[in-house]
Amino acid sequence: MKFATKVIHAGIEPDPLTGAVMTPIYQTSTYAQESPGVHKGYEYARTQNPTRGVLETNLAALENGKHGICFGSGLAAQDAIMKLLEPGDEIISTNDLYGGSYRQMMAVYAKYGIVCHFIDLADAKNLETLINEKTKLIWVETPTNPMLKIIDIEAVCAIAKKHDVNVLVDNTFSSPYLQNPLDLGADIVLHSATKYLGGHSDVVHGALIVKDDALHDRIRFIQNASGAVPGPQDCFLILRGIKTLHLRVQRACDTAKQIAKYLQGHPAVANVYYPGFESHPGHSIAAKQMRDFGGMISFDLKQNTEEAASNVLSNTHYFTLAESLGGVESLIGHPASMTHASIPKEDRLKVGLTDSLIRLSIGVEDPEDLLNDLEKALSSL
Numbered sequence: 001m002k003f004a005t006k007v008i009h010a011g012i013e014p015d016p017l018t019g020a021v022m023t024p025i026y027q028t029s030t031y032a033q034e035s036p037g038v039h040k041g042y043e044y045a046r047t048q049n050p051t052r053g054v055l056e057t058n059l060a061a062l063e064n065g066k067h068g069i070c071f072g073s074g075l076a077a078q079d080a081i082m083k084l085l086e087p088g089d090e091i092i093s094t095n096d097l098y099g100g101s102y103r104q105m106m107a108v109y110a111k112y113g114i115v116c117h118f119i120d121l122a123d124a125k126n127l128e129t130l131i132n133e134k135t136k137l138i139w140v141e142t143p144t145n146p147m148l149k150i151i152d153i154e155a156v157c158a159i160a161k162k163h164d165v166n167v168l169v170d171n172t173f174s175s176p177y178l179q180n181p182l183d184l185g186a187d188i189v190l191h192s193a194t195k196y197l198g199g200h201s202d203v204v205h206g207a208l209i210v211k212d213d214a215l216h217d218r219i220r221f222i223q224n225a226s227g228a229v230p231g232p233q234d235c236f237l238i239l240r241g242i243k244t245l246h247l248r249v250q251r252a253c254d255t256a257k258q259i260a261k262y263l264q265g266h267p268a269v270a271n272v273y274y275p276g277f278e279s280h281p282g283h284s285i286a287a288k289q290m291r292d293f294g295g296m297i298s299f300d301l302k303q304n305t306e307e308a309a310s311n312v313l314s315n316t317h318y319f320t321l322a323e324s325l326g327g328v329e330s331l332i333g334h335p336a337s338m339t340h341a342s343i344p345k346e347d348r349l350k351v352g353l354t355d356s357l358i359r360l361s362i363g364v365e366d367p368e369d370l371l372n373d374l375e376k377a378l379s380s381l
């Protein structure tokens with residue numbers, strides 16, 4: 001089955017009871033049993049729910065995995081992975097990891113003895129100096145946020161395999177339409193389905209996808225034992241969003257190409273970070289491991305101040321000033337004061353995250369309207 005067919009059909013059959021073409025929302029907490037222990041495979045909705053089950057099967061197919069496991073948010077999915085670890089175990093991750101993932105590792109799990117290292121994984125060789133017998137997990141995010149660096153998934157997995165260490169890829173920024181880490185050697189894929197999978201900014205949801213049966217059993221145990229499961233209505237919304245994933249993400253990629261080029265030629269703009277540019281240091285790896293270059297762009301201004309950025313941010317009309325990404329509507333954000341405000345300024349500047357850096361999540365509106373919107377906002381400088 002090709003991707004555009006999978007989003008509509010993988011794991012999705014008309015409801016066996018009624019023939020309903022769309023997956024019903026099974027809004028129930030429990031299921032009748034004929035006699036003790038004799039039931040239709042469903043006992044209690046923390047453990048099994050048919051709406052969630054359909055979504056889990058569909059997600060496994062989209063990532064070319066075997067098992068999908070859904071959670072109430074992307075960070076709840078991360079939490080389940082952290083619970084696989086023991087005190088003293090080490091994680092190696094990237095130094096511009098999603099802020100919420102960093103916060104969970106450092107502010108929640110460090111006190112249970114989990115040790116996390118954050119290094120520049122854009123050069124996979126940096127792993128070699130740090131990996132040791134305590135390393136239990138490599139945590140990759142690519143493209144990174146907000147600098148849109150590219151990490152070579154195959155190269156990271158090759159090093160991890162030599163040391164028998166699992167690799168997790170947070171695939172939120174790419175979505176399964178653009179990148180399938182399990183095919184490149186990764187062991188676990190994580191999604192904040194809140195973003196591209198849901199696609200309409202109306203639900204918070206997370207998922208893990210794996211191939212290995214034993215790893216699946218361990219995660220499934222934690223899903224039930226810790227209980228951070230999504231409700232059936234939220235699973236329905238993600239299933240509904242996924243049906244147009246390929247159309248939305250392709251449109252965002254096409255428009256992002258135009259907008260990145262426009263920004264690069266604008267006299268008020270200093271740097272544009274977009275992996276689709278041949279001059280981007282990760283361009284050839286992105287071209288190898290992604291089907292297109294995504295709908296995210298970051299740029300900073302020649303007038304490199306927070307005030308200048310603030311001027312641009314408050315003068316767009318179609319680009320809404322908000323956190324998050326991956327919805328049908330275009331969003332604009334200021335990482336230094338929003339998503340990355342807790343990072344000390346000198347650490348920010350070291351990775352190029354300047355005071356005037358602006359991040360765009362391109363939606364599916366008319367590209368000309370979006371270009372005109374940015375033109376108007378940039379002319380306010």
Ligand SMILES: *Cc1c(COP(=O)(O)O)cnc(C)c1O
Nearest residue numbers: 073074075098170172192194205
């Ligand atoms: C949003 C996000 C998360 C966290 O997901 P939630 O659904 O907000 O809990 C994790 N990783 C990345 C890359 C994200 O963008």
